[in-house]
Amino acid sequence: MIASSRSPLVWVVHISVILLVVLWTLPTAGLLISSLRDKDQLAVSGWWTALSTSSQNLTGRAASPESQVERDGKFVIAGNLLEGGNSKVSAFGFRPLQPTAFPAGTPADIGDGQTLTVKDDGSYEIVSPTRMEGARGQRIFYTAAIPPRFTFDNYREVMRAEGIGASFINSLTVAIPATIIPILVAAFAAYALAWMKFPGRAILIAVVVGLLVVPLQMSLIPLLKLYNGVGAFLGVPAKTYVGIWLAHMGFGLPLAIYLLRNYMAGLPREIMESARVDGASDFDIFIKIILPLSFPALASFSIFQFLWTWNDLLVAMVFLGTGNNELVLTGRLVNLLGSRGGNWEILTASAFVTIIVPLIVFFTLQRYLVRGLLAGSVKGG
Template identity: 85%
Template sequence: MIASSRSPLTWVVHLSVALLVILWTLPTAGLLISSLRDKDQLAVSGWWTSLADSTQNLVFRAPGPDTQVEKDGKFVIAGNVLEGGAGEVAAFGSSSLKPGDFEPGQTADLNGGEKLTVQVDGSYEIVSDTAMEGTRGQRIFYQATVPSRFTFDNYREVFAAAGIGASFINSLTVAIPSTIIPILVAAFAAYALAWMKFPGRAILVAVVVGLLVVPLQMSLIPLLKLYNGVGMFLGVPAKTYVGIWLAHMGFGLPLAIYLLRNYMVGLPREIMESARVDGASDFDIFVKIILPLSFPALASFAIFQFLWTWNDLLVAMVFLGAGNEELVLTGRLVNLLGSRGGNWEILTASAFVTIIVPLIVFFSLQRFLVRGLLAGSVK
């Protein structure tokens, strides 16, 4: 009896796939964790530290001298540097250069003869023999061990103040019709090129294949001029959703027709011939037989087209505009990078909002992806 064993090449393939999955999953997981973290913790530590307590250098400004009270012949300002939050003080100091000079419970000498004491629980006292003067309170620098905090406040701020909500709706308004319309048009064209005999069919197939290699940037401006000319002739405004739907349809049709035709050609001829014998027309065959059998190819193209239109910025800026009301999600994220590039909590939450919808679409339809792509490649 010969024992079966896996070849080394099989293990190499499995390890390579596992490595690729990890490389693609880690950034997404890191983005999600960062978007849910407290903004103060996010600014000072990486997402990989989110499951453990972190030590942070923080600063707290005590109330002004007008809050001091006299106690046993001394003037005292008291409070808590943690302001009721969770955590413990690991060390403190009176200078930003030396925030860990003193351990909790020790006393630090401040300018003006005042003395500062900070306890582990964050409670502090500033004590002076004479009445303290001035308008601003003393700054207390300290190191605190703070447990990780997760919150949805970042998302609330994004949708409320950053304009992401309106841009999210704009992207959906662009992406959904720009995915459905090319599928409808390409399905009819693919059936005709696959099963209907007419003069010039081979030439049309060659033209479709040739259009696959035409760069978008080369055809964008001529297409915009043509659209504006037609719009002026018909009296239609230039910057509308119809324009961007038509643009995405034009750019997506070659791939859609090519993909769907390859799939439809591989369907059994006997089914169509039996339907014709029963008196079915081409339209009946297309609607009742071809479309249900072609769902894997339709889903494959839907994934590609939706990801393309959702992540697109160039076509949206050209055909829809860059105004605050028309800006799509990718454009809004670019603006946030410029105006609020230091607010990591805003950027991470906004970035995850931009990818959550494509992730849902991909994982919902991914089982059809390989079947649709490989259709027609093996006979």
């Protein structure tokens, strides 16, 4: 027998999969590394330089004249600009427009007979022939080679922010019911479309498929007006959790019904026929047979729906509000960035704070994900 060799197409597929995995993994790895870096280093260099020494232009201030001492007939102010470690100063200056005017160790004339010297270890001396006056110390600009520094300060700042705990609870209050309710409704509808004969079933299936392509933004305002109208008629407050649960149910039902209907339609017909022969009703078949067998499809949709509702910001702002007591976790973390988008090191840490719960859900149900999606995509009734 001639040993069979793999087709070139197989190698192309494997290489393509590896490239896709790398392309998806690199941004996540970069985000994780950035979240652990010192914010000053993060501002001047990319995450791929995290393990290398970075050169930074920094500003410090010498000690005030109150700390000067007399030495050999001259007055001296001494100190260190660096906090320790292996950092080294390469150049310094005393004017903002000339931050690297003098190499480290070179005396610089700063006027009035005073000289400033900054050594490579960050130590400095200001020497004056007369007693120095003033309330504040001399500003010193310098360039230093800073070794890589990693810290959890970004995570501490996020976790200590006011209202984070309440927003976390708000997100759970939104995401859990907004995941369970569509599954319950969609499971009943999917069973009816898959196994029950009634007029207009094909039209309903076509409508469900068509709703999959309707943009959320297009239906958001009409849905909000409808909800506000019904709420005003019934005397129900506009901004409630019920409203956002119903909104997420409406947006999630088309995909849920489509996945579950395709999966249920592929289940063995003989099981249902045997149950009917034994006198089981449609409700009994659904509860005792269909639901246990459809758990992979239910788990697949649960992952998608939970990820969507947990990370949602637009629907939460529209149907729940933007007050301090109503903000979900994504809204709270966006507020930490400020109106100008500064302090973006907070964004990197916030990203990993928000994915803790979705990761738990995903790894709990991931073994059912592929099975449920593939079964729902290739089987039909």
